[in-house]
Amino acid sequence: MPFRASDPVQAMTPTPNASLADAAPWWRPARGDALRIRGGRPLVGSYPISGAKNAVLPLMVAALLTPHLVTLRNVPASLDVAVLSALLRRLGVDMNWSRATVGLSLTMCADRIRPGDVDADLVGRMRASVLLLGALLARCGEAVLPMPGGDAIGLRGIDFHLAGLRAMGAEIELVGGTIHARAPGGLRGAAIHLPQPSVGATENLLLAAVLARGTTTIGNAAREPEIADLVACLRAMGARIDGVGTHALTVHGGAALAGAVHAVMPDRIEIGTLACAAAITGGELTLRNARLDLLGAAAPALAAAGVALREVDGGLVASRAAMGLVGIDVTTGPYPEFATDLQSPVLALLAFAKGASAVTETIFEQRFRHVDELRKMGANIVVRGRTALVRGVPELRGAAVTGMDVRAAAALLIAALGAAGESVLDGLDHLDRGYDGMTEKLAACGAAIERSGGS
Ligand code: EPU
Numbered sequence: 509m510p511f512r513a514s515d516p517v518q519a520m521t522p523t524p525n526a527s528l529a530d531a532a533p534w535w536r537p538a539r540g541d542a543l544r545i546r547g548g549r550p551l552v553g554s555y556p557i558s559g560a561k562n563a564v565l566p567l568m569v570a571a572l573l574t575p576h577l578v579t580l581r582n583v584p585a586s587l588d589v590a591v592l593s594a595l596l597r598r599l600g601v602d603m604n605w606s607r608a609t610v611g612l613s614l615t616m617c618a619d620r621i622r623p624g625d626v627d628a629d630l631v632g633r634m635r636a637s638v639l640l641l642g643a644l645l646a647r648c649g650e651a652v653l654p655m656p657g658g659d660a661i662g663l664r665g666i667d668f669h670l671a672g673l674r675a676m677g678a679e680i681e682l683v684g685g686t687i688h689a690r691a692p693g694g695l696r697g698a699a700i701h702l703p704q705p706s707v708g709a710t711e712n713l714l715l716a717a718v719l720a721r722g723t724t725t726i727g728n729a730a731r732e733p734e735i736a737d738l739v740a741c742l743r744a745m746g747a748r749i750d751g752v753g754t755h756a757l758t759v760h761g762g763a764a765l766a767g768a769v770h771a772v773m774p775d776r777i778e779i780g781t782l783a784c785a786a787a788i789t790g791g792e793l794t795l796r797n798a799r800l801d802l803l804g805a806a807a808p809a810l811a812a813a814g815v816a817l818r819e820v821d822g823g824l825v826a827s828r829a830a831m832g833l834v835g836i837d838v839t840t841g842p843y844p845e846f847a848t849d850l851q852s853p854v855l856a857l858l859a860f861a862k863g864a865s866a867v868t869e870t871i872f873e874q875r876f877r878h879v880d881e882l883r884k885m886g887a888n889i890v891v892r893g894r895t896a897l898v899r900g901v902p903e904l905r906g907a908a909v910t911g912m913d914v915r916a917a918a919a920l921l922i923a924a925l926g927a928a929g930e931s932v933l934d935g936l937d938h939l940d941r942g943y944d945g946m947t948e949k950l951a952a953c954g955a956a957i958e959r960s961g962g963s
Pocket of ligand 1: 561562563565635636665666667668669670704705706707708709730732848849871872914915942
């Protein structure tokens with residue numbers, strides 16, 4: 509059953525629900541299925557940035573590559589992490605959780621894997637489950653995986669993943685929506701060139717290449733900081749990988765990998781989103797664990813738009829610059845260009861800014877679904893092809909809105925925090941997928957926000 513935007517978490521079918529509770533005992537289905545937000549209060553205080561959703565998922569999959577213990581610290585308690593835990597658990601991975609001062613600590617042991625036991629319902633909920641393909645093929649020589657799901661933000665093919673794995677000797681067939689992959693003689697190193705720098709394909713091929721015999725080169729590789737985080741963990745496990753941070757990765761594969769302890773990098777998208785929230789509400793947030801260097805082109809873009817970010821010991825202080833919010837032009841692109849995942853929250857920011865902005869989305873073709881929702885709040889935005897044209901307005905008004913993907917939901921939430929009056933935000937499963945305790949953390953900084961039964 510597909511996971512609809514309107515489904516509360518409790519609506520998952522009984523079997524995966526049971527496995528979520530079993531694999532991620534910390535996971536609590538959200539109370540209520542909507543957020544009531546009374547806007548207009550400045551956010552002030554200390555906001556802890558969690559471990560990155562898009563880093564932790566490939567790091568968890570990396571545990572499949574070794575029979576030894578892999579421990580991850582700073583793991584965000586989000587629904588995507590719970591779903592991937594359930595998937596790994598079904599595959600035979602032992603998952604041991606503990607609460608730490610920051611986030612969760614997870615120790616995984618994959619010494620007895622059952623590669624055929626992949627749950628279609630769980631895979632259908634999360635795009636990152638495609639990463640199981642590379643890791644299972646490399647470790648077990650076979651993988652059967654339903655086509656992965658995820659946010660409906662574009663076509664999101666997996667052709668680069670499959671072509672790269674085929675170049676490494678995998679035989680892959682698609683039968684009735686299921687991927688059947690085998691590498692009877694094991695994977696071997698190959699020279700691979702990606703048609704575009706895909707984050708997921710780079711990660712999948714890295715996971716496969718570290719156990720493949722011989723050397724793999726990945727040309728036109730993605731350079732996102734989450735790739736560097738994965739490489740750091742794989743290196744700690746004993747893998748030999750060169751070229752991190754460049755478009756040309758070289759993996760000297762074949763050696764058995766050991767266990768490792770690795771701390772997940774801070775979530776750069778949560779950093780950017782909360783910086784926008786501080787500026788929209790005219791408050792001041794100390795973003796604990798935040799790092800400016802992770803933002804790439806978003807750092808100067810935010811500064812130009814009137815989001816002040818000051819480095820302090822252990823984080824960043826975010827506020828509205830004295831000049832106020834000002835319209836800017838932004839084009840999304842692969843790192844270090846402006847992150848597509850920050851496009852939605854920045855569009856919310858620019859809805860409040862003086863003057864005109866043009867925001868062009870080049871990565872995902874359906875990533876403007878928050879625009880109609882922002883318009884319900886009084887935003888003046890029109891979409892022309894891949895570009896959203898914004899004319900800032902002095903005030904947005906509260907409205908009933910729906911978040912249709914992870915980042916759209918966060919964007920609408922921060923817009924509502926800056927809007928006059930009350931907003932009701934639906935689609936909270938998306939917020940829960942990507943963020944650890946965002947509503948509680950916001951409430952601790954003065955947001956008037958509560959879960960309720962829906963609009
Ligand atoms: N693409 C293909 N074929 C492929 C792979 C990618 O055509 O085989 C295309 C995609 O359709 C897209 C572009 O290449 O147009 C880039 O996609 P990429 O593979 O880089 O994205 P992804 O790995 O699916 C990850 C993040 C996304 C983030 C993008 C871009 C995870 C789990 N997801 O997706 O995060 O937007 O990289 O940075 O890491 C989010 O967190 O909300 C989110 C969508």
